[in-house]
Amino acid sequence: MEINIILFPNFETLDVFGPAEVFGKVEKFRLDYFSLNGGIITNNDNIRIATKKIEDIKNTAASVLFIPGGTGTRIEINNPELLNAIKKIAENSKYVLTVCTGSALLAKTGLLDTHKATSNKRAMDWVKTSSDKVLWDDDARWIKDDKYYTSSGISAGIDMALSFVKDLFGFDEAEKISLRMEYNWQTEN
């Protein structure tokens, strides 16, 4: 099961690598990192990650699309090429997960219309400008609606990732990972 992670300049560090830590412990998951044009993607914490091109994503009916947040989403929300790519991949993916303001990028494609979703509470006013057809939740740490999982900021993405593992493979599997991470998993959203 492919976990296809979308990166862009100034993605939020832990939005990506918290869930990556969780998903990397699941035997059935294979993680890979993509950006619109491939190559090295840099962020605010001076992390430089090597990525493949989005067009090289193995987009199967069993694959998972993962979109982080970060200050870079304020730029990418105006990048139709990226949004179109996200829309195309999201439509064909089994699940789509977003952390923080990543939900604004997904909402902008229209795919979250009529769905419940959430985002970083400190960025909610801005996130809501991405779509007025999404049923935005101002309180949840994360929300699952149909195949869409959206979460609040940073660490909330880890809680969502663990809950995603729980939904697919059971509580024990998720708890085992949280214990190995010495992480205080907030199991309730």
Place this chain on the structure above:
Amino acid sequence: MEINIILFPNFETLDVFGPAEVFGKVEKFRLDYFSLNGGIITNNDNIRIATKKIEDIKNTAASVLFIPGGTGTRIEINNPELLNAIKKIAENSKYVLTVCTGSALLAKTGLLDTHKATSNKRAMDWVKTSSDKVLWDDDARWIKDDKYYTSSGISAGIDMALSFVKDLFGFDEAEKISLRMEYNWQTEN
């Protein structure tokens, strides 16, 4: 203030990027990522991160050396070239921080002799083989002794990183970062 982060193949994802998320929010910190020979370093979660050469570290009396853990430490513990580089940089750094089995690499250099230190509780038996002169603590989530901060596994590194910020810049500054991260900071070690 430079935060010099040492990477090697199969470093543990969140050991690095949890603290990087914290340190990246501190205005006075500048983060950079190094490996013995530079270039792309890959880990178990298929993350490929671009690094500079260790010899290019700006090792000033104000700099911080950061060493993560991960399965790769079981290889690097037998890499005298890396251990010698770590020793040289650690001696000249103002602070040295390790997460998880990163403390085994530091202990192997002899610099932790007679100091209190800790590590991942699930790897403690192996970690102790790196040095019998370290005062290993089997319980602490993290420990500060002199200029050395060592922590237990993965998320414990985030708690340690926040406490490091607290020690340098006060509780309010650290709490502000933990809130922004929506992270349940375990303030007691």
